[in-house]
Amino acid sequence: MDRVIRRLGIWPAAFALAGLALFTITIAWLGWGGIVHALEQVSAWGFTLYFVVQLVVIAGLAGAWRLLLRSGSGGRFWLLYWGRMVRDSAGEFLPFSHVGGFILGGRAIALGGVAFADAAASTLADVTIEFLAELIFIATGLGLLAFLAPHSDLLRPVGLGLAVAVLGAIGFLFVQKGGGRLFRGLAMRIAGRSAESASVRMERLQAALDQIYARPGRMLMAGALHLLCWFATGVASYVAFHALGQNISPIDALAIEALLHAILAAGFFIPGRIGVQEAAYTLLGAVFGIPPDVALSVSLLRRARDLIVAIPVLLIWQGIEARRLQPAPGDAP
Numbered sequence: 001m002d003r004v005i006r007r008l009g010i011w012p013a014a015f016a017l018a019g020l021a022l023f024t025i026t027i028a029w030l031g032w033g034g035i036v037h038a039l040e041q042v043s044a045w046g047f048t049l050y051f052v053v054q055l056v057v058i059a060g061l062a063g064a065w066r067l068l069l070r071s072g073s074g075g076r077f078w079l080l081y082w083g084r085m086v087r088d089s090a091g092e093f094l095p096f097s098h099v100g101g102f103i104l105g106g107r108a109i110a111l112g113g114v115a116f117a118d119a120a121a122s123t124l125a126d127v128t129i130e131f132l133a134e135l136i137f138i139a140t141g142l143g144l145l146a147f148l149a150p151h152s153d154l155l156r157p158v159g160l161g162l163a164v165a166v167l168g169a170i171g172f173l174f175v176q177k178g179g180g181r182l183f184r185g186l187a188m189r190i191a192g193r194s195a196e197s198a199s200v201r202m203e204r205l206q207a208a209l210d211q212i213y214a215r216p217g218r219m220l221m222a223g224a225l226h227l228l229c230w231f232a233t234g235v236a237s238y239v240a241f242h243a244l245g246q247n248i249s250p251i252d253a254l255a256i257e258a259l260l261h262a263i264l265a266a267g268f269f270i271p272g273r274i275g276v277q278e279a280a281y282t283l284l285g286a287v288f289g290i291p292p293d294v295a296l297s298v299s300l301l302r303r304a305r306d307l308i309v310a311i312p313v314l315l316i317w318q319g320i321e322a323r324r325l326q327p328a329p330g331d332a333p
Helices: 002-008 011-030 032-039 044-068 077-093 098-111 116-148 155-177 180-191 202-213 216-243 250-266 276-287 292-325
Strands: none
Touching: 044 077, 044 116, 044 216, 044 292, 077 098, 077 292, 098 116, 098 292, 116 155, 116 202, 116 216, 116 250, 155 250, 202 216, 216 250, 216 292, 250 276, 276 292
8 A cells, every 4th residue: 555655645644634725614614513513413314325325336336347348358246346435435535546446446356356457447538438427417517507506606616627528538538549658557567566566568458448438338337327326316415405404405405516516626636625525515595595404414425424334344455465475484584
């Protein structure tokens, strides 16, 4: 783990400190009293339902990833479910950017029996398709904002950010066609210090990626499943607001969730988007008439839900990695 963090550099840690400062400022500005009062309204049943919806979303994400793997390359559904949990937990709660989550998620399925080339290629393709689906989801939220709050100051910056993101997605697709340093670096980090890492070649990786993109039907199905999962996050948001006693409509919850991800995408370089998520909820709550303490409470409820998943996942992952570093019986000391 330390080796991975050193490779990713110190910038994520610096951004994490900036995000923590923003988090502290947001909490201090609103005060703990109203936030604690709002969180006290959450019933065990409401939080359980919120948690279950997220587990269902993860199942959809794992299914989309599985669609991209070549037949015969290994990777049963539950392995992809595990890999997705590792990806999200590492990206949100370890002290480096979401790129680190991509690496560890791909590595998790590689250690589960998927060839490193397939693990790297499917990870890159899955991240790309998920991002494209996210752009459609954000565009939907932008359209809802224009309809529900046509004079909102958020319309222009979100629209411009979406346009820039579309250009970035096109560039990312172009880079994949030729491999490039990004793909090579991702693959080698997934391989790590394994015996196979020395034999992983760019040609094999590019061949695995080309085979994925040569099956547009499965890519479209994966994209549709990703888009469905993005809309399902709107359902989760609806459940969270109602668990806090806020009677908002499903359309409002969907718009808030979509616009939230537009803001979070801009702060992707901050590990866990700490501070950014809290400020975004507060800002969007004001647009849709939700009290700031309630809006911020939804963010904290979201972090509590994700933390319940992340703690056991990261502990198990650390145990698996530690076991691999132990010398096999009979090895020379």
